[in-house]
Amino acid sequence: xxxxxxxxxxxxxxxxxxxxxxxxxxxxxxxxxxxxxxxxxxxxxxxxxxxxxxxxxxxxxxxxxxxxxxxxxxxxxxxxxxxxxxxxxxxxxxxxxxxxxxxxxxxxxxxxxxxxxxxxxxxxxxxxxxxxxxxxxxxxxxxxxxxxxxxxxxxxxxxxxxxxxxxxxxxxxxxxxxxxxxxxxxxxxxxxxxxxxxxxxxxxxxxxxxxxxxxxxxxxxxxxxxxxxxxxxxxxxxxxxxxxxxxxxxxxxxxxxxxxxxxxxxxxxxxxxxxxxxxxxxxxxxxxxxxxxxxxxxxxxxxxxxxxxxxxxxxxxxxxxxxxxxxxxxxxxxxxxxxxxxxxxxxxxxxxxxxxxxxxxxxxxxxxxxxxxxxxxxxxxxxxxxxxxxx
Numbered sequence: 001x002x003x004x005x006x007x008x009x010x011x012x013x014x015x016x017x018x019x020x021x022x023x024x025x026x027x028x029x030x031x032x033x034x035x036x037x038x039x040x041x042x043x044x045x046x047x048x049x050x051x052x053x054x055x056x057x058x059x060x061x062x063x064x065x066x067x068x069x070x071x072x073x074x075x076x077x078x079x080x081x082x083x084x085x086x087x088x089x090x091x092x093x094x095x096x097x098x099x100x101x102x103x104x105x106x107x108x109x110x111x112x113x114x115x116x117x118x119x120x121x122x123x124x125x126x127x128x129x130x131x132x133x134x135x136x137x138x139x140x141x142x143x144x145x146x147x148x149x150x151x152x153x154x155x156x157x158x159x160x161x162x163x164x165x166x167x168x169x170x171x172x173x174x175x176x177x178x179x180x181x182x183x184x185x186x187x188x189x190x191x192x193x194x195x196x197x198x199x200x201x202x203x204x205x206x207x208x209x210x211x212x213x214x215x216x217x218x219x220x221x222x223x224x225x226x227x228x229x230x231x232x233x234x235x236x237x238x239x240x241x242x243x244x245x246x247x248x249x250x251x252x253x254x255x256x257x258x259x260x261x262x263x264x265x266x267x268x269x270x271x272x273x274x275x276x277x278x279x280x281x282x283x284x285x286x287x288x289x290x291x292x293x294x295x296x297x298x299x300x301x302x303x304x305x306x307x308x309x310x311x312x313x314x315x316x317x318x319x320x321x322x323x324x325x326x327x328x329x330x331x332x333x334x335x336x337x338x339x340x341x342x343x344x345x346x347x348x349x350x351x352x353x354x355x356x357x358x359x360x361x362x363x364x365x366x367x368x369x370x371x372x373x374x375x376x377x378x379x380x381x382x383x384x385x386x387x388x389x390x391x
Contacts, residue, residue: 009366011037016187017390019043019096020073023051024143024169025203026102026127027069028176033098033183035359037369039389040073041092045080062349068356071347072369074388076380088380094118095390097190098183102127115196122196123186127179131202141203146171150207155214157234174210175203216240242293246326247301252309254316255324256300265296268319274303345370 013036020030020042034040044050054065079085093099093113099122115122129146130136144165147153152171156164182199190196208215216223217240238245244257258265269275276299283292304312309325316323327335333355338344345358359368385391 011366011368012363013038015039015389017041017095017097018073018183019092019099021099021101022127022176022179023102024054024172025129025175026100026125026172026179026201027051028173029125029127029179029183030073030100030176031069031071032177032180033100034072035369037366038098041096041388041390042070042073042075043080043089043092044075044077058349058352058354060349060351062351064347064349064354067347067349067354074384076384078380089113090118092380092390093122095385096122098123098125098187100125100127100179100183115198120196121190121194123183123190124196124198125179125182125186125201126198127175127201127203129202130204132200136204143169143171146175146203147207150204151211151214152207155211155234159234161234163234171203171207175201175206178206178209213238213240242290242297245297245301247304249304249307249309249312253326254304254307254309254313255326256304257322258296258300260322262296265321268321269299269303272303274299 013033016033016038018030018033018038018040020027020034020040022030030040030042044052051070052063052066054063056064058064078088080089090113093115096119099115101124103126115124126132128137129141130139141149144153147166147170148163150171152166153163156166178201182201186197186199243259244255246253246255266275266278269278278292278296278299282288283295313323313325332338333344335343341362343358344355346353347356362368382391
């Protein structure tokens with residue numbers, strides 16, 4: 001090796017063993033850990049294929065949804081209702097560092113699994129719809145219902161429209177992300193103290209973390225003259241401060257905001273002689289702040305309406321303004337920013353492949369697991385466990 005060559009650095013979670021027992025509510029968390037290099041085994045019931053039956057499907061009937069969410073792991077079918085299957089699952093539990101479990105298919109029945117006895121250092125992340133306590137603890141909620149009861153759906157659409165369904169499984173992407181965070185936090189604690197723990201993740205509670213832009217109305221209605229008491233207004237893309245808005249331009253739409261440097265934004269408006277009355281000294285007073293925000297957004301809407309969306313967006317980017325160009329789904333596939341960071345990956349199925357998003361993070365030194373190395377279906381054996389580092 002020459003002096004100019006660098007020694008490859010292992011993925012961040014190399015050597016960490018994850019047992020994936022999750023359904024839709026937690027499988028994204030397992031994927032995040034697997035993509036970070038964790039050796040991940042997913043258990044599928046031999047009686048029910050579960051998530052492999054979720055669409056969309058390719059022409060051969062394979063689930064493209066599953067190809068993405070179950071990527072980068074070994075899938076093992078076990079008859080979890082048999083004594084032999086339970087014994088196999090116990091073997092995996094005894095060797096795992098992390099379990100992500102959603103309490104349904106293949107869940108760890110506490111009457112059959114004493115986790116502390118099997119593995120007193122294991123981190124058990126238990127993802128449920130409404131937590132382990134309370135009147136809703138035994139209820140399930142699909143993604144749309146979870147979003148509705150959690151409050152995120154109420155904020156979609158405009159004030160005079162019905163709510164809109166968010167694209168994809170947004171609620172479960174949130175809970176899956178929290179499952180991964182809980183797993184890593186628990187792993188850190190386990191390695192620091194030598195003791196494992198059970199972490200409960202409630203989908204219902206995680207959704208609340210996405211509502212910063214509307215909870216301000218419920219918590220501080222007196223500060224917002226447009227708030228309807230403690231009702232969370234339907235606001236679509238609007239931030240609670242009203243300083244972020246998607247506005248129409250020629251040939252498209254632009255997300256504009258005068259933040260984080262209002263003076264710089266006004267300077268651009270002055271440069272183009274469209275600042276109107278924004279230099280009025282009254283707007284410097286704190287008690288006129290909301291009036292100023294309303295006024296500058298009005299000026300921005302009028303200004304942007306006369307701009308060609310594409311060229312204007314690129315000019316804003318060159319000036320380091322945090323504007324965003326609204327793109328259609330098919331246009332996102334050709335986004336130069338995503339292409340430049342090698343965002344799109346091929347996720348193979350048994351007979352073909354599907355292109356999907358890559359990892360939402362990059363590291364300067366360590367490598368990441370390649371989703372193209374994903375799903376292999378195996379029968380549990382010591383040879384397989386040895387191959388993937390579970391010995």
